[in-house]
Amino acid sequence: MTEFIWRARVYWEDTDGGGVVFYANYLKYMERARTEWLRSMGHAQSELSEKFGFVFAVAEVKLNYRRPARLDDELSISCVPVPEGRASIRFQQVIRRGDEVLVEGEVRVACVDAKTFRPRRLPDFIRIHDGK
Amino acid sequence: MTEFIWRARVYWEDTDGGGVVFYANYLKYMERARTEWLRSMGHAQSELSEKFGFVFAVAEVKLNYRRPARLDDELSISCVPVPEGRASIRFQQVIRRGDEVLVEGEVRVACVDAKTFRPRRLPDFIRIHDGK
Amino acid sequence: MTEFIWRARVYWEDTDGGGVVFYANYLKYMERARTEWLRSMGHAQSELSEKFGFVFAVAEVKLNYRRPARLDDELSISCVPVPEGRASIRFQQVIRRGDEVLVEGEVRVACVDAKTFRPRRLPDFIRIHDGK
Amino acid sequence: MTEFIWRARVYWEDTDGGGVVFYANYLKYMERARTEWLRSMGHAQSELSEKFGFVFAVAEVKLNYRRPARLDDELSISCVPVPEGRASIRFQQVIRRGDEVLVEGEVRVACVDAKTFRPRRLPDFIRIHDGK
Numbered sequence: 001m002t003e004f005i006w007r008a009r010v011y012w013e014d015t016d017g018g019g020v021v022f023y024a025n026y027l028k029y030m031e032r033a034r035t036e037w038l039r040s041m042g043h044a045q046s047e048l049s050e051k052f053g054f055v056f057a058v059a060e061v062k063l064n065y066r067r068p069a070r071l072d073d074e075l076s077i078s079c080v081p082v083p084e085g086r087a088s089i090r091f092q093q094v095i096r097r098g099d100e101v102l103v104e105g106e107v108r109v110a111c112v113d114a115k116t117f118r119p120r121r122l123p124d125f126i127r128i129h130d131g132k
Numbered sequence: 133m134t135e136f137i138w139r140a141r142v143y144w145e146d147t148d149g150g151g152v153v154f155y156a157n158y159l160k161y162m163e164r165a166r167t168e169w170l171r172s173m174g175h176a177q178s179e180l181s182e183k184f185g186f187v188f189a190v191a192e193v194k195l196n197y198r199r200p201a202r203l204d205d206e207l208s209i210s211c212v213p214v215p216e217g218r219a220s221i222r223f224q225q226v227i228r229r230g231d232e233v234l235v236e237g238e239v240r241v242a243c244v245d246a247k248t249f250r251p252r253r254l255p256d257f258i259r260i261h262d263g264k
Numbered sequence: 265m266t267e268f269i270w271r272a273r274v275y276w277e278d279t280d281g282g283g284v285v286f287y288a289n290y291l292k293y294m295e296r297a298r299t300e301w302l303r304s305m306g307h308a309q310s311e312l313s314e315k316f317g318f319v320f321a322v323a324e325v326k327l328n329y330r331r332p333a334r335l336d337d338e339l340s341i342s343c344v345p346v347p348e349g350r351a352s353i354r355f356q357q358v359i360r361r362g363d364e365v366l367v368e369g370e371v372r373v374a375c376v377d378a379k380t381f382r383p384r385r386l387p388d389f390i391r392i393h394d395g396k
Numbered sequence: 397m398t399e400f401i402w403r404a405r406v407y408w409e410d411t412d413g414g415g416v417v418f419y420a421n422y423l424k425y426m427e428r429a430r431t432e433w434l435r436s437m438g439h440a441q442s443e444l445s446e447k448f449g450f451v452f453a454v455a456e457v458k459l460n461y462r463r464p465a466r467l468d469d470e471l472s473i474s475c476v477p478v479p480e481g482r483a484s485i486r487f488q489q490v491i492r493r494g495d496e497v498l499v500e501g502e503v504r505v506a507c508v509d510a511k512t513f514r515p516r517r518l519p520d521f522i523r524i525h526d527g528k
Contacts, residue, residue: 013286015281023190027159028156031156044468045408141296167275
């Protein structure tokens with residue numbers, strides 16, 4: 001099992017009038033972490049789409065909000081990918097501020113054709129080490 | 133059981149480079165529907181916060197993405213609230229384009245103190261008809 | 265001179281931790297008004313792009329922020345289009361809450377090729393009545 | 397004259413269905429650069445608001461869009477602050493991809509009371525070296 005960590009700072013754009021991060025915006029941090037995990041293996045999504053004609057589309061999301069993040073917070077976003085079938089990846093993702101867990105999430109991402117959005121088999125060059 | 137429906141149009145701001153609505157933005161539509169459901173009962177959240185010192189904080193989200201929404205789509209967002217305990221409401225929410233189901237969601241919202249974010253009992257004037 | 269008016273409600277998604285609408289988000293309201301002005305003449309941008317291969321790209325923005333908008337505010341966004349040269353339109357746009365002017369803006373939009381982003385002449389079917 | 401540079405990556409959240417960064421989102425990058433310029437002098441805005449009761453509110457924006465930014469682009473955002481009167485700062489900001497200028501902007505920010513949004517004199521501890 002490989003855990004990938006990405007960091008993000010909370011800016012005004014992320015907060016809402018309640019003084020905390022708007023609940024949808026945690027999904028932005030999680031997406032950045034998945035994108036950077038992919039980049040860490042040498043793959044930029046703009047290239048995957050142009051060269052290979054596929055994109056990753058989110059199919060399922062589960063989120064548990066434990067504590068709110070606030071302006072100026074430094075967050076770490078973890079990302080543990082597990083293959084699920086031949087056409088999708090399930091990511092376990094946790095957003096923390098220091099040791100505090102703020103949001104726990106699970107995001108299933110499907111590999112789909114960039115034009116038709118139909119499911120496609122994950123390419124072999126996207127390898128996920130599942131610790132076995 | 134009361135179903136409340138709110139409508140939204142997809143604008144450029146909602147889409148991403150994949151040509152579809154960015155996955156986090158469906159949560160914005162769902163939030164608007166919950167806010168308008170509350171307003172339909174006479175309650176604006178800015179007033180609830182100022183007069184009564186509480187806000188609704190999202191505690192849990194589950195989303196299933198069936199089909200993508202695209203620029204210019206007219207969406208309907210349903211909202212079926214069910215009380216859960218004394219301090220939270222669970223909303224079943226479906227986003228449709230015509231008869232097509234695009235996204236199915238479940239959102240649990242907790243009543244919390246506007247400053248401390250500690251749980252608070254739902255006020256009596258927020259009445260949810262659960263069909264019994 | 266034709267003035268087109270569109271309405272928008274302020275939701276949590278629009279506000280920031282300062283308790284007011286985040287400064288970039290007024291541009292979303294202005295974009296909605298321009299899109300709806302175009303739709304009022306029978307043109308959806310998704311169709312313009314697919315059928316005619318062009319999009320409108322913003323080339324210049326000027327904004328004066330007079331007063332902040334807040335959660336639950338009902339805004340009206342005006343839109344007065346004036347042709348500027350053969351390939352662009354200049355919009356005068358004012359965001360109001362009732363009679364109060366909140367934001368005054370000027371937005372120049374260029375007609376560009378949807379793929380190359382090179383300037384293109386405005387199609388004849390987009391007619392702007394400039395009061396002459 | 398001090399030029400401060402901040403970097404940002406373009407993620408899916410920033411792009412729109414035209415395949416480029418949504419025009420309002422460049423203002424997010426510019427805000428991050430201003431916030432980090434302030435932080436580089438030891439000031440976090442959450443503290444300024446809590447301890448000293450003021451926030452920075454944007455009063456004017458001018459933007460010239462030269463070329464679009466796209467998914468995965470690495471951007472640099474410059475920030476040259478110049479005091480303007482006793483209660484505001486004017487920032488010259490340029491967004492580049494490598495040597496290419498993408499967006500040129502000017503943003504006037506006013507120091508205002510965090511509650512009333514009335515103008516306040518800039519505190520002495522926010523010092524802007526204007527090269528004289």
